[in-house]
Amino acid sequence: MSTLNTQLGVNFPKGFKSAGVYCGIKKPGLLDLALIVSDRLATVAGVFTTNQACAAPVRWSRKVVQGGQAWAIVANSGNANCLTGAQGERDAERMAQLVAQRLGCEPTQVAVASTGVIGVPLPMNAIEAGIAQLFERLSDGDDRATADAILTTDTFPKRASIEVSTPDGTVRIGAIAKGAGMIAPNMATMLAFITTDAEIPHAQLQPILARVVDATFNSITVDGDTSTNDSVIMLANGASGVRLSEASLGAFEEALYQVCEYLAKRIVRDGEGATKLFEVKVVGADSRESARKIARTIAESLLVKTAIHGGDPNWGRVIAAAGRAGVPIDVNQMALTMQGVRVFENGQPTQYDERDLIQRLQSDTVELLLELNQGDASATFWSSDLTAEYVKINAHYRT
Amino acid sequence: MSTLNTQLGVNFPKGFKSAGVYCGIKKPGLLDLALIVSDRLATVAGVFTTNQACAAPVRWSRKVVQGGQAWAIVANSGNANCLTGAQGERDAERMAQLVAQRLGCEPTQVAVASTGVIGVPLPMNAIEAGIAQLFERLSDGDDRATADAILTTDTFPKRASIEVSTPDGTVRIGAIAKGAGMIAPNMATMLAFITTDAEIPHAQLQPILARVVDATFNSITVDGDTSTNDSVIMLANGASGVRLSEASLGAFEEALYQVCEYLAKRIVRDGEGATKLFEVKVVGADSRESARKIARTIAESLLVKTAIHGGDPNWGRVIAAAGRAGVPIDVNQMALTMQGVRVFENGQPTQYDERDLIQRLQSDTVELLLELNQGDASATFWSSDLTAEYVKINAHYRT
Numbered sequence: 001m002s003t004l005n006t007q008l009g010v011n012f013p014k015g016f017k018s019a020g021v022y023c024g025i026k027k028p029g030l031l032d033l034a035l036i037v038s039d040r041l042a043t044v045a046g047v048f049t050t051n052q053a054c055a056a057p058v059r060w061s062r063k064v065v066q067g068g069q070a071w072a073i074v075a076n077s078g079n080a081n082c083l084t085g086a087q088g089e090r091d092a093e094r095m096a097q098l099v100a101q102r103l104g105c106e107p108t109q110v111a112v113a114s115t116g117v118i119g120v121p122l123p124m125n126a127i128e129a130g131i132a133q134l135f136e137r138l139s140d141g142d143d144r145a146t147a148d149a150i151l152t153t154d155t156f157p158k159r160a161s162i163e164v165s166t167p168d169g170t171v172r173i174g175a176i177a178k179g180a181g182m183i184a185p186n187m188a189t190m191l192a193f194i195t196t197d198a199e200i201p202h203a204q205l206q207p208i209l210a211r212v213v214d215a216t217f218n219s220i221t222v223d224g225d226t227s228t229n230d231s232v233i234m235l236a237n238g239a240s241g242v243r244l245s246e247a248s249l250g251a252f253e254e255a256l257y258q259v260c261e262y263l264a265k266r267i268v269r270d271g272e273g274a275t276k277l278f279e280v281k282v283v284g285a286d287s288r289e290s291a292r293k294i295a296r297t298i299a300e301s302l303l304v305k306t307a308i309h310g311g312d313p314n315w316g317r318v319i320a321a322a323g324r325a326g327v328p329i330d331v332n333q334m335a336l337t338m339q340g341v342r343v344f345e346n347g348q349p350t351q352y353d354e355r356d357l358i359q360r361l362q363s364d365t366v367e368l369l370l371e372l373n374q375g376d377a378s379a380t381f382w383s384s385d386l387t388a389e390y391v392k393i394n395a396h397y398r399t
Numbered sequence: 400m401s402t403l404n405t406q407l408g409v410n411f412p413k414g415f416k417s418a419g420v421y422c423g424i425k426k427p428g429l430l431d432l433a434l435i436v437s438d439r440l441a442t443v444a445g446v447f448t449t450n451q452a453c454a455a456p457v458r459w460s461r462k463v464v465q466g467g468q469a470w471a472i473v474a475n476s477g478n479a480n481c482l483t484g485a486q487g488e489r490d491a492e493r494m495a496q497l498v499a500q501r502l503g504c505e506p507t508q509v510a511v512a513s514t515g516v517i518g519v520p521l522p523m524n525a526i527e528a529g530i531a532q533l534f535e536r537l538s539d540g541d542d543r544a545t546a547d548a549i550l551t552t553d554t555f556p557k558r559a560s561i562e563v564s565t566p567d568g569t570v571r572i573g574a575i576a577k578g579a580g581m582i583a584p585n586m587a588t589m590l591a592f593i594t595t596d597a598e599i600p601h602a603q604l605q606p607i608l609a610r611v612v613d614a615t616f617n618s619i620t621v622d623g624d625t626s627t628n629d630s631v632i633m634l635a636n637g638a639s640g641v642r643l644s645e646a647s648l649g650a651f652e653e654a655l656y657q658v659c660e661y662l663a664k665r666i667v668r669d670g671e672g673a674t675k676l677f678e679v680k681v682v683g684a685d686s687r688e689s690a691r692k693i694a695r696t697i698a699e700s701l702l703v704k705t706a707i708h709g710g711d712p713n714w715g716r717v718i719a720a721a722g723r724a725g726v727p728i729d730v731n732q733m734a735l736t737m738q739g740v741r742v743f744e745n746g747q748p749t750q751y752d753e754r755d756l757i758q759r760l761q762s763d764t765v766e767l768l769l770e771l772n773q774g775d776a777s778a779t780f781w782s783s784d785l786t787a788e789y790v791k792i793n794a795h796y797r798t
Contacts, residue, residue, distance in 0.1 A: 053722030085747035118715035310794025323452030348484035388787030395709025
């Protein structure tokens, strides 16, 4: 498999153009409207937030994904179009209509996403003018503006693309993402848009995307808050001329995983106020679900996140978080390794060198490995440290 | 019902003595060992952490509570005796034995609790000498030293007592508690010890205590981390000469609730780095369990906690937290009131006066009322705001 290109995203696969503009939702100078267009009708797949207070664009795009085919994705930042009542529903549909009119397709073939403050109606005049601008700027070259236009409090754009050799031929995958707080501030959301020039029907693409998202974007946490707007939307347009047979799906899924894992970690790395990324790997669980629950509880623990921030080898917090995950465990069977140092086994601490461990914990990437010795299942979560800066950012997001 | 006395705790009911001393676990000058003794064999009840990595003293005291009767509670702070292996089990039992020898009772009639750092063996020589000291200092007067000796990073002692008039006569309830981070730093724990001079059998006391703890100590959150050592232990010695009949149990439970609610709120108020207490009341739920899940998810949301800290009327975060609680909700039926101001109803924001609301949110006590309009069940949670100070305290707890 070829290496990841982190300087190009959704424009890398054949047959896709995109653009990003400022339309007037955010402060002048900040891009706030993005469009990704396929040159032909594409297969669409999507994974959305499970939050029941989900935003209007999420409800709209779920329907688009159910339809199975789409031409484009339009997304704005700075306003989540969430908890905006019936007007919000009409505005989400209107965004799709404005794009569909220009493409000459059905509105239900245009996915929509929004991220930003909630409870405020979208400035539809600004968006209408912005969509006209987007069509003037569509390009298949650099997609930095597209990646920038979906950001909120992110401090850097997130792009990745890869070429995949399969038995059926070479195809390409490209993606852009945004994260930041909740993952996302003020519900602002995790968004990822993925393109591929492979030809693959919805019935095959949807489960592949769901599995990959489960192990990547759904295995990260900044603050445990699930946004009302989280959306991962993927278009597969077949412009490569390569139709993926069963024999090629493994390599394709592997490459998609690589792209998504990279972007997921970039989101954690860019978590609000984050200075460190830490990986929580739980192995030897009796089921993947158990492993995920434990990994997630550790990854979300404020006490673990603050200890990681301080470089404090406070392993007891990790064991205690595992103990309250709601999964049967036996501490006497467990072993915990921090940054390669075994600190706990058989129900008690080992004789480790604390100064050495403190030294290792200064790294900006920290690995925790918890062995349960109960079975063969495992799971990995990625999380960011909790800092005073996070509090500062979120205490005054709107005011 | 008479008013709460917050200057006296476990010594208020008849027939109890207590003491607190420095034995050498914490820094000199800080009390770290406490003893509460009844002048006769008492009924004992208890509610303990559900954390599966629970500490040795928790396992010991569970057995004591199963026995139904006890003479005393011995507790140390500064060391949690948790994840300390077989030695930890022996040490917890030894603490009970040392007290039992002096009282001439069975070790299984002495409850034990510990709070502090984990994974470090208890200094048993210091504790043995400390227990001798405790017996010299036992007093039925001021119990400030007892209350102080169970604290860790708490910034003030927590005591409350009350006189209860019942159809059977007057009885007294007294209690001390500690909290702080997790609730409790480094697993340090929520502890509460309650005494009463009422005569009441274990079979009646245990369910009353369980219900009251559920609605008070189990309805508070500082950071969502459940400690390995959380324990609420209650002794009822009958020294009042009043045996509670069925007719008196309601007044008794109500008074116990009053004591525990006060102490639970004091714990939140003293949460690590906390500057505000906020109450989350969820009404109109289809079940109490649903109401509790939603109230807890809101109370634990970092985005809500930081918004409360900043006095930011970011109500969207409250609705979004409700949306991810795992309970069916209908945002179009919901209404949210912050500090008496209705901000959201029928799926969208109201036309509230934001400046007025920001003003109201400056208070050090904030009330959130979420109406679901689905049924008759309700639940209340109390939480603290999340501050940069919390991060500072917890990033370097051990180092």
